[in-house]
Amino acid sequence: MTKLSVNLNAVAQLRNRRNLPWPSVTGIARIVLDAGASGITVHPRPDERHIRRTDVFELKELLVSEYPQAEFNIEGYPSEEFLALVETADPEQVTLVPDDPQQATSDHGWDFTGKGNFLASVVGRIRTPTRRISLFCDPDAGEAGIAAARATGADRIELYTGPYGGCFDDPTRAEAELAKLADTARAAIAAGMGINAGHDLTLENLPKFQAEVPGVLEASIGHGITADALILGFAEAVRRYREVLGDL
Numbered sequence: 308m309t310k311l312s313v314n315l316n317a318v319a320q321l322r323n324r325r326n327l328p329w330p331s332v333t334g335i336a337r338i339v340l341d342a343g344a345s346g347i348t349v350h351p352r353p354d355e356r357h358i359r360r361t362d363v364f365e366l367k368e369l370l371v372s373e374y375p376q377a378e379f380n381i382e383g384y385p386s387e388e389f390l391a392l393v394e395t396a397d398p399e400q401v402t403l404v405p406d407d408p409q410q411a412t413s414d415h416g417w418d419f420t421g422k423g424n425f426l427a428s429v430v431g432r433i434r435t436p437t438r439r440i441s442l443f444c445d446p447d448a449g450e451a452g453i454a455a456a457r458a459t460g461a462d463r464i465e466l467y468t469g470p471y472g473g474c475f476d477d478p479t480r481a482e483a484e485l486a487k488l489a490d491t492a493r494a495a496i497a498a499g500m501g502i503n504a505g506h507d508l509t510l511e512n513l514p515k516f517q518a519e520v521p522g523v524l525e526a527s528i529g530h531g532i533t534a535d536a537l538i539l540g541f542a543e544a545v546r547r548y549r550e551v552l553g554d555l
């Protein structure tokens with residue numbers, strides 16, 4: 308079974324089109340959590356183009372007061388500003404992503420070897436007994452990459468599934484991407500690390516991913532589930548994603 312953490316970046320981005328408070332990020336969080344999502348993910352970017360600093364604290368307040376069993380996952384590049392934000396907001400999981408501020412979206416994982424010392428110092432600073440740290444990981448990180456990721460002290464990797472999602476219509480390329488993801492997942496399992504996954508996962512591409520990539524504990528999904536929710540509503544969209552993740 309893979310847990311579903313719903314990423315609310317796209318909801319915030321829609322809200323930010325106007326100087327109005329709707330769609331409400333906390334309101335949609337309530338709907339997805341009532342529908343059985345295990346957690347909420349946000350990736351506050353420095354320009355606040357979607358999630359704002361205020362959203363982070365409002366979501367934290369909602370989770371603590373109404374959904375204490377749900378997990379909050381905050382993703383981002385470990386700048387001083389980001390680290391101070393997670394130290395204050397105190398999420399159950401932090402996912403470190405090597406994005407620069409100009410990037411349109413996340414498009415690669417960490418160079419675990421080259422950035423090992425930096426990551427180890429960040430992990431040492433923000434990991435607590437109640438907060439795990441996950442590192443965004445290229446599909447082809449393999450055994451060497453995972454050994455270096457492990458050495459940082461992080462608890463999990465998050466497999467970057469964008470390349471798989473991007474070529475899902477081409478079965479030969481999609482199989483090749485899945486083989487890389489599965490190899491890296493097996494290396495992570497052997498190293499004793501947990502596995503998350505995310506980016507461009509959809510109802511269509513998840514079944515094959517689930518069948519071929521072992522041990523995925525959590526999938527964080529935003530763009531695809533929001534697109535589906537425009538047609539189905541968020542409660543039904545969450546139900547369908549939970550079904551393909553084996554969580555129903």
Ligand SMILES: CC(=O)[C@@H](O)[C@H](O)COP(=O)(O)O
Pocket residue numbers: 314316317349350352382404411412413443505506507529
């Ligand atoms: C870390 C990751 O995989 C991203 O998917 C990210 O959370 C999405 O960011 P945007 O919503 O800004 O594209």
Ligand SMILES: NCC(=O)COP(=O)(O)O
Pocket residue numbers: 314348382465504505506507508527528529530531532
């Ligand atoms: N970590 C990935 C995530 O939170 C959502 O990515 P996407 O589904 O919006 O591509």
